[in-house]
Amino acid sequence: MKPLSDESAEVSDLAGRTHGPVLTPGAVGYDEERTGYQLLSAHRPALVVGALDAHDVRAAVEFAVATGAKIAVQASGHGLGEALDGGVLISTRRMNEVTVDPAAATASVEAGATWQQVIDAAAPYGLAPLSGSSTGVGAVSYTLGGGVGLLARRHGFAADHVRRIDLVTADGQLRHVTADSDPDLFWALRGGGGNFGVVTGMEIGLLPLSTIYGGGLYFDVERVPGVLEAWCGWTRTVPEEMTSAVTVLPFPDLPMMPEALRGRHVAQIQIAYAGGAEEGERLVRPLRELGSRLRDTLRELPYAESGAVFDEPDQPHGYRSANLLLGALDPDALATLPKLAGPSAPVMCVVGLRHLGGALARAPRVPNAVGHRAAEYSLSVLSPVEPGQEGMARDTHRAVLEPWAEQALGRSLNFTFGPTGEREVRDAFAPDDYSRLAEIRTKCDPGAHFHSNHAIPPIAP
Numbered sequence: 001m002k003p004l005s006d007e008s009a010e011v012s013d014l015a016g017r018t019h020g021p022v023l024t025p026g027a028v029g030y031d032e033e034r035t036g037y038q039l040l041s042a043h044r045p046a047l048v049v050g051a052l053d054a055h056d057v058r059a060a061v062e063f064a065v066a067t068g069a070k071i072a073v074q075a076s077g078h079g080l081g082e083a084l085d086g087g088v089l090i091s092t093r094r095m096n097e098v099t100v101d102p103a104a105a106t107a108s109v110e111a112g113a114t115w116q117q118v119i120d121a122a123a124p125y126g127l128a129p130l131s132g133s134s135t136g137v138g139a140v141s142y143t144l145g146g147g148v149g150l151l152a153r154r155h156g157f158a159a160d161h162v163r164r165i166d167l168v169t170a171d172g173q174l175r176h177v178t179a180d181s182d183p184d185l186f187w188a189l190r191g192g193g194g195n196f197g198v199v200t201g202m203e204i205g206l207l208p209l210s211t212i213y214g215g216g217l218y219f220d221v222e223r224v225p226g227v228l229e230a231w232c233g234w235t236r237t238v239p240e241e242m243t244s245a246v247t248v249l250p251f252p253d254l255p256m257m258p259e260a261l262r263g264r265h266v267a268q269i270q271i272a273y274a275g276g277a278e279e280g281e282r283l284v285r286p287l288r289e290l291g292s293r294l295r296d297t298l299r300e301l302p303y304a305e306s307g308a309v310f311d312e313p314d315q316p317h318g319y320r321s322a323n324l325l326l327g328a329l330d331p332d333a334l335a336t337l338p339k340l341a342g343p344s345a346p347v348m349c350v351v352g353l354r355h356l357g358g359a360l361a362r363a364p365r366v367p368n369a370v371g372h373r374a375a376e377y378s379l380s381v382l383s384p385v386e387p388g389q390e391g392m393a394r395d396t397h398r399a400v401l402e403p404w405a406e407q408a409l410g411r412s413l414n415f416t417f418g419p420t421g422e423r424e425v426r427d428a429f430a431p432d433d434y435s436r437l438a439e440i441r442t443k444c445d446p447g448a449h450f451h452s453n454h455a456i457p458p459i460a461p
């Protein structure tokens, strides 16, 4: 794509046709627009369209296809993969309207809305979406990638609850895709990621839920060894209403860290129980009895405060991760984690185990492309990374996951942060499903215009 400037005729023409700003490098606001939550890299587009509506998305897609440019999309930037060099970036963060239909228990969610915005719109009606650990994440991309949330074991993937997806395909058409209007594309979009076009909005089902029993139990792993093994055994005893996870991470000895956790290696068990507080208390008793807690935040929680369950950082930073979806948790492999991912690891490792199964394992009413429903657990290893440390993080993550190879069914793309190769993307799907996704991509985007964070390339002619 040839260099463009704010004064060029093509850019002026596009700017005249869009409601939102059109920015080229050097323009005021360009850097802010392309920068998201992931700070290790950022798209470097020839042009950014700060879309206000579906009309702007269409104009941007038509412009890119006419000029042979690649198209990237960014909402919050939590899931940035390979940064786009040149081409057109469509920034959707202004498109964050959420409309709730309380009678139908559905929400229409624009492309740039975060989960917190959806939660806040639904809460006054006693309704809740299938959101995840961090409420700052973009609802649309999370859902396109499947979406494993706080209520996942009881209600399945977020993608299982989608009613309609509106998207602009490479031919510039705005399509309203439902199970009836285009079964193939509807199947692909729910799990197959941002490979098929630019989603402008979606309609999702909501759950009648105002509160959960949830929060975190924080243990010092040196003083209470065996937390992981105990959590693992406990997960085999709980009902589907209980979705839980455990994260093991070192808290630096720094004044901005919570005093109780500062300088300690901590196992943080995250609990989200879709039921009453009394029964929740009873279910978690064996975990509380493991030993003294550095912190215990379990309580009846308004769903609007559900971000407190994982209490993840909301400050943008650089990070990389890798993960596996597992059929079981092997005790021998579990025993390797303290050595490979503990304080002596070459880079700081945040190890996350999530309990899956339950409704996640059941096929949804309208089939979709989400892979590896048989997985019982996910294991991810994430590191905060500065520029230049990517190789060290990659090698460390490979070493941490290596002992689990035999139980691995595949991987989850939503929990893969950083550039992904074709092999990694294939691993997220059953082989036949991957082939079907590639065929659908070929129909929607034969010229491979869309630069998705987890690319499923069109089939070469």
Ligand SMILES: Cc1cc2nc3c(=O)[nH]c(=O)nc-3n(C[C@H](O)[C@H](O)[C@H](O)COP(=O)(O)OP(=O)(O)OC[C@H]3O[C@@H](n4cnc5c(N)ncnc54)[C@H](O)[C@@H]3O)c2cc1C
Residues within 6 Å of the ligand: 036, 072, 073, 074, 075, 076, 077, 078, 079, 080, 081, 092, 111, 131, 132, 133, 134, 136, 137, 138, 139, 140, 141, 142, 143, 145, 146, 147, 148, 149, 193, 194, 195, 197, 198, 199, 200, 312, 414, 415, 451, 452, 453, 454
């Ligand atoms: C702290 C944290 C917590 C998380 N917790 C969970 C969790 O609990 N469960 C879970 O399943 N996932 C979780 N994720 C993963 C998250 O769902 C994905 O990274 C998701 O892609 C983030 O979407 P975004 O809009 O926030 O990010 P962005 O970086 O803005 O988008 C990611 C990619 O999605 C595509 N995309 C975005 N918008 C569109 C669109 N409108 N049309 C087409 N393609 C689009 C693009 O390829 C883009 O590069 C978490 C991630 C982080 C960083």
